[in-house]
Amino acid sequence: MxxxxxxxxxxxxxxxxxxxxxxxxxxxxxxxxxxxxxxxxxxxxxxxxxxxxxxxxxxxSKLHSSTSNGEPISSGVSGLKWLKEVILSKRSDYAFRLVMVGDPKIKLDEIGIPLSLAENLLISDHVNSYNLEKLNTSCNLHLLNKEELHARRDGQLISVRKPDQLQIGDIFYRPLENGDLILINRPPSVHQHSLIALSVKVLPIHFAISINPLCCAPLLGDFDGDCLHGYIPQSIPSRVELRELVGLDQQLLNSQDGRSLVSLSHDSLVAAYLLTGTDVFLSKYEMQHLEMLCPSHMPFPSIIKYPNFGSPLWTGQQLFGMLLPPGIDFSVDSKKLHIIDGEVLSSPQMSFWLQSSTSSIFSTMFKSYGRRALDFLCSAQELLCEYLTMRGLSVSLSDLYLASDFYSRTKMTEEVNFGLDEAEDACRVKQLLLDPRIEFLLSSLDECEDSSYSVSHYHFLSNNLQIRKASIAAFKDVFSDIQRTVYHYVSKDNSMLSMIQSGSKGSLSKLAQQSLCLGLQLSASTFPFRIPQQLSCSWWNKQKALECGDQDAIRCEERRNFYAVIRSSFLQGLNPLECFLHAISGRANFFGENAEIPGTLTRKLSFYLRDLYVAYDGTVRSAYGQQIVQFSYDISDEIFHEDAHSRIISNDHIVEKYNGLGAPVGSWAASSISEAAYGGLEHPVNSLEDSPLMKLKEILECGKRRTYGDHAGILVLSKGLQRYRYGFEYGALEVKNHLEITLFSEMVNTVMILYECPLQRRKISPWSTHFHISKETLKKKRLQVQRVIDKLMENYSLMREKSAGVLPALCITKKNCPLLDEHDELDQTVCIAVAAEVLDSVTQLDTIKDVVILILLNTLVKGFLGIKHVEIQCQPDSTELSLKVTMSESCSRGRFWSTLQDACIPIMDLIDWNSSHPESIYDTFTVYGIDAAWKYFLKSLKSATSGIGRHIHQEQLVTVADCFSVTGEFHGLSTKGLKQQRNRLSISSPFSHACFSSPGNNFINAAKKGSVDELCGILDAVSWGKEPPVGTGGPFEIIFSQKVPQLQKSESIYKVLHNLKVEEPKPESAVACRASNRSNSKWRLNIPTFANGHAGKKDKWKCNFNKGATQTEGRPKKLAVQSEFLMRKVGSWASIVDMCTSLRAMLHEYPYDGIVGEKDKSSLMEALKYHPKRDEKIGVGVQDIKIGHHPTHRCSRCFILVRKDGTMDDFSYRKCVVGAAKMLSTEFGSIVEKKLYHTL
Incomplete structure (x- = not known):
């Protein structure tokens, strides 16, 4: 219904x-x-x-969803989906979605919209007296194509069908026109610059929108069917925000790492690389043709006359210089690149300075020229595309063939096959060298008969990850030399190589796969089958037949299953087995089970960071309760130096250094990290290489976990070891040998129970257990036989005490085994005999077999029981060695580091404990505190993002670290971590928690507690129709200083500030100067005017009052003032000196109770205007001024005002001087005040 x-x-x-x-x-x-x-x-x-x-x-609602048969289901997923679709998602009629295509003729800040789409997209305009005529004209034109338009008048929607029907006050809904701003993005919007405001250009096209190809980089898209979403702003504030915040000219530099947001790419980048070559020359016809697309004029030719060529020649570097702004200087001395005054003097045969990087020419242009640089870049693209069209660039199979003839191709193929053989040999040699049983392997290779060891060696390699990693690294080192053989056979005009060297498309490894061989193939885990010696169907069938017969007959290299080597290339073609292996290793590794991790991290980071912004006092605060997260959004060089001196920065300095007040710095940091997470999907995942994406995820989930796993610590070797040759290597082996556990079972080769005749004088059991140990093993483990016996006795005694005497007492000795003489093994084997005391129990032999032998074999003879594994590794940022020590789960989180330190007491000098730390961030916090954990988190986060290939600005990484640790404890990126953090900060946000996870449970719990949600967050505000509390919608408060200026009602403040002039007395004698000051002193201060109404704050003065009167040139005591900056032609400060000396002279010139003369009275009345309480002092009017003293300071003189009503009041001339000085500069006034009241 x-x-x-x-x-x-x-x-x-x-x-x-x-x-x-x-x-x-x-x-x-x-x-x-x-x-x-x-x-x-x-x-x-x-x-x-x-x-x-x-x-x-x-x-x-779906918060209480149920199935069709009435049975309730879990509302966690369905409720969250309903919140996203109904509450959080906003629907609008002013949006579109369309496939994008490229059009290099469109400007960088424009977007081509089809005419049919523009007619159906409406934008609202408020009609006023300024745009009435323009909007009526636009309305009349649109009425020629449409029957009616719509407008809103007095809140009612009306139809417009006739010309000139609009009135002032209407809201006119007109179709989209040229010049209108729209917001576009390509989902998913994983970083800040994926939202761009572009200007509309209506084009006669259909079913697609067109953009400039250079804009693909910030949108992370291409033209293979990608779609763009567009949004039409309706209000004037939204249009202003689009123009001022997300316009392309407002975000020229990437906020993540400082690279240029748009730069040359694809065809234009290849053209620029080819044009700037040293052997490129252009004729006069070509230069005149291309000059039409240049913003500057053609320079003087480089070659005036050339044999067999009639006209002069210009170099390609000269043409490229015509595309640069005049006066630009750009040099890279190490690369021999020099651009002086817009002229390319020299450029290397490399394209690093043309690509999008922090050190590129276009990044420099954007920093120096801003919006104008976009015009230069647009002109450069148009010219370079035209040059490439004139020159020509095409790709064919001959470019993939690489060699120029069949003989060279055959020779190159043979060289590649020899290189692959060498790489596989290097892989096997590395495996042999790292195998601890290499002596047995060499002996078996000499005999060439023992195949059982080959099988055991295969199983050993399959379970030893470190040996597999080292062997694969050896293979890659040789294979990198194979790839470089391309340069030996390829011709100079190869189009594929030009595209690779310019950075436009592809890479050398991809070209090698196309033309040479696919090379090494690694799976995400081991292959589910064994790789045959040769990758062909015949060898596959042969291996299957052998496996059905005798599995041990297969050689070692035929049984590997953790890597494969494909010798064919795509140009040659792959057989079915090679194609299958490449699909498993090369294609399936890029995505899979980790594909959802970046989206999950992005969502969680947004909940943590989106509400952080820069407040108007320079601090970084959270929209929830205005919690301070950072005292300043800036970074200093001392952050990563532990011995750095702290610096105190004033708020004025912060505002001057970073003026992006109200900026959503939390969202910027979250988008930078999420973009790096999506970039981690580009790295293949396999069993032999650590995934940078998983490492980043582990760092962000740094909080306390419910399930505890193994604890690990990083031990850094002491710097003192570098004094010795191979000191770090020997030191690492010594630490590993000391910590690594060795069980008795790992040393024993043979266990046997023998019956021996007991001695009559000793009560020893006739059953003797013999343990045979190789002397070579004892030598490698650095153990003595007696130490092994002592460990066995010690461990067994403890176990016997726990059993309450159930276990028999043992006698453990070293003795000669009679069986060793028969096999001639006495010189290589040690026998440890264990015998029990005589017991009456008939089950003594069973006890020895079932209990005693197991206890002895599980005895720890070396190392520490809590240590699970010790691994030698290189530090990430250097070539120095360190050790990763993994502790068992049984060791508690709070004590594992102290346990490890106690275990290292004998080797304490070999370890740098200042640099050593637990591997987990939360463990570091537990052991060393929040400061050490903060530094370690910041260092780890920077290392993880750099490993992905993203160099993020340091202030954004610091913002993430400060947000996670704002409560004094690290809270991981999880639902529990967010809840704990907000509880610690006393933040009530049930709606935000419900949007994060489990909406039904969160709403019910909030209702039970009676929680109140003020909807302070960005998500909360937007969801309920409020303005986001950041950016232009952030809190702005006007603070009242509580200082009310005392102004005369009859005079204007501007008149007071502009009617003052300086008159400095000429150098005369002290008496004449004093008389001149008394008779002609006029302190009209010519105070310079500024935009803010007061003197410049940048002028700082050093004022020194001399106590004694200076008689030089007949001057009295004076005020010496020196400027720290360039002298200005303003003498206002000199009037303060004259004012001070003249008033002081008047005070001492007249006798006590003497009335001052009329001229001095007028000067005093002029000075009284600068007194802070002049209105109270003057009262009904001044009749006379005389010399007197203050009631509380009988020994000092002061001026006494005699009012017309007969009342008297004193005033201090010093306050008048200070008031006049403060009108010049607040800092100058404070200095004068200190000198007058503390020195004079």
Whole structure:
């Protein structure tokens, strides 16, 4: 059943589902409540009526969903989906989605919209006196193609069918026109710059929108069917925000790493690389043709006259210089690149300076020229595409063939096959060298008969990950040399190689796969089958036949299953087995089970960081409760240096350094990390290489976990070992040998129970257990036989005590085994004999076999029981060695590091404990505190993102670290971590928690607790129709300084500030100067005016008052002032000196109770204007001024005002001087005040 909305404008809206009907009833509750209130007898039913309507709404919603048969189901997933679709998602009629195509003729900040689409997309304009004529003209033109348009007048929607029907105050809904701004993005929007505002250009095209190909980089798209979403802004504030915040000219540099957001790419990048070559020359005809597309004029030719060529020649570097702004300087000395005054003097045969990087020419242009650089880049693209069209560039099979003839191709193929043989040999040699049983292997190779060892060696390699990693690394080292053979055979004009070297498309490894061989193939895990010696169907069938017969007859290299080597290339073709192996290793590794991780991380990071913004006091705060996360959004070089001196930065410095007040820095940081996470999908996942994406995920989930696993610590070797040759290597082996556990079972080769005649004088059991140990094993483990015996006795004694004497007592000795003489093994084997005391029990032999032998074999003879594994590895940022020590789960989280330190006491000098740390961030916090954990988290996060290939700005990484640790404890990226963090900060946000996970449970728990949600977050505000509390919608408060200026009612402040002038007395004698000051002193300060109404704050003065009067040139005591900056032609400060000296002279010139003369009185009245309480002092008017003293300071003189009503009051001339000085500069006034009241 459909219900039409009665208040809809235009077409009637129909509601088809039960939820919408329930919400409609809730909206109509207000009208029914008013009806109830009119009748007192029905007021009691109002609350029950509201409750019933809300209950109907909840029952109909997906928060309380049920199956068709009435059985309840879990509401976690369905409720969250409903929140996303109904509450969080916003629908609009002013949006579109269309396939994008490339058009290099469109400007960078434009987007081509089909005419049919532009006519159906409406944008609202408010009609006023300024645009009435323009909008009427536009309306009249559109009425030629459409029957009617719409406008809103006095809140009512009206139809416009006639010309000039619009009036002032109307809201006109017109079709999209040229120049209108629209917001576009290509989902998923994984970083900040995936949202761009472009200007509309209506084109006569159909079914597609067109953009400039250079704009593909920020959108992370291409032209293979990708779609763009567009949104039409309707309000004036939204259009202003689009223009000022997300316009292409407002985000020229990538906020993630500082690279240029748009740069040359694809065809234009190849053309620029070819054009800037040293052997490229252009004729006059070509230069004149291309000059039409250049912003500058043609320079003087490089070659005036050339044999067999009539006209002068220009170099390609000269043509490229015509595309650059005049006066630009750009140099890279290490690469021999020099551009002076817009002229390319020298350029290397490389394209690093043309690509999108922090050190490229276009990044420099954007930093120096801003919006103008876009015009230069657009002109460059147009010219370079035209040059490439003139020159020509095509790709064919001959470019993949690489060699110029059949002989060279054959020779290259043979060289590649020899290289692959060498790589596989290097892989096997590395396996042999790292195998601890290499001596036995060499002996078996000499005999060439023992195939059983080959089988055991295969099983050993399959279970030893470190040996497999080292062997694969050896293969890759040789294979990299194979790839470089391309340069020996390829011709210089190869189009594929030009595209690779320019950075436009492809890579050398991809070209090698196309033309040479596919090479090494690694699977995400080991292959589920064994790889035959040769990858062909015949060898596959042969191996299967052997496996059905005798499995041990297969050689070692035939049984490997963790890598494969494909010797064919795509050009040659692959057989079915090669194609299958490549599909498993090369194609399936890029995605799979990790494909959903970046999206999950992006969503969680948004909940953590989206509410952080830069407040107007320079601090970084959260929209929830204005919690301070950072005191300043800037970064200093001392962050990563532990011995750095801390610096105190004032708020003025912060605002001056970073003026992006209100900026959503939390969302910027979250988008940068999420973009790096999506970039991690580009790295293949296999069993021998660590996934950078999984490493990033592990770092972000740094909080306390419910399930505890193994604990690991990183031990960094001491710097003192570098004094010795191979000091780090020997030190690492020593630490590993000391910590690594060795069980007695790992040393024993043979265990046998012999019957021996017991001695009569000793009560020893006749059953003796013999353990045979190789002397070579004891030598490698650095163990003595007696130490092994002592460990066995110690461990057995403890176990016997726990058994309460059930186990028999043992006698453990070293003795000669009679069986060793028969096999001539006495010199290579040690025998440890174990005998029990005589017991009456008949089950003594069974006890020895079932219990005693197992206890002895599980005895730890070396190392520490809590240590599970010790691995030697290189540090990420250097070539120094470190050790990763893995502890068992039984070791508690809080004590595992202290246990490891206690175990390392004998080798304490070999370890740098200042650099060593637990591997887990939460363990580091538990052991060393929040400061050490913060630094380790920041370092790990930077290392993980760099491993993916993303270099993120340091301030964004710091923002993430500060957000995770704002409570003094690291909270991981999880539902529990977010809840704990907000509870610690006393933040109540049940709606945000419900949007994060389990909406039903969160709403129910919030209702039970009576929680209140102020909807302070961005997501909360947008979901409920409020303006987001960041950016332009952020809190802006005007703070009242509580200082009310005291101004005379008869004079304007501007008149006071502009009618003052400086008059400095000429150098005369002290008496003449004093008399001149008394008679002609006029302190009219010519104070310079500024935009803010006061003197410049940047002028800092050093003022020194001399106590004694200076008689040089007849001057009295003066005020010496020196400027730290360039002297200005303003003498205002000199008037302060004259004012101070003249008033002071007047005070001492007249006798006590003497009345000053009329001229001095006028000077004093002029000075009194700068007194902070001049209105109170003057009162009804001044009749006379005389010399007196203050009642509390009888020994000091002051001026006494005699008012017309007979009252008297004193005033200090020093306050007048300070007031005049503060009008010049607040800092200058404070300095003068200190000098007057503390020095004079």
């Amino acid at each position: 459909e219900t039409s909305h009665p208040h809809a404008d235009g077409p009637q809206l129909s509601f088809r589902d039960e939820r919408t009907k329930a919400y409609k009833k809730v909206v109509e509750v207000s009208r029914r409540i008013d009806e109830f209130r009119q009748h007192p007898q029905f007021r009691a039913f109002a609350s029950s009526y509201v409750s019933n309507r809300v209950m109907d709404c909840l029952n109909a």
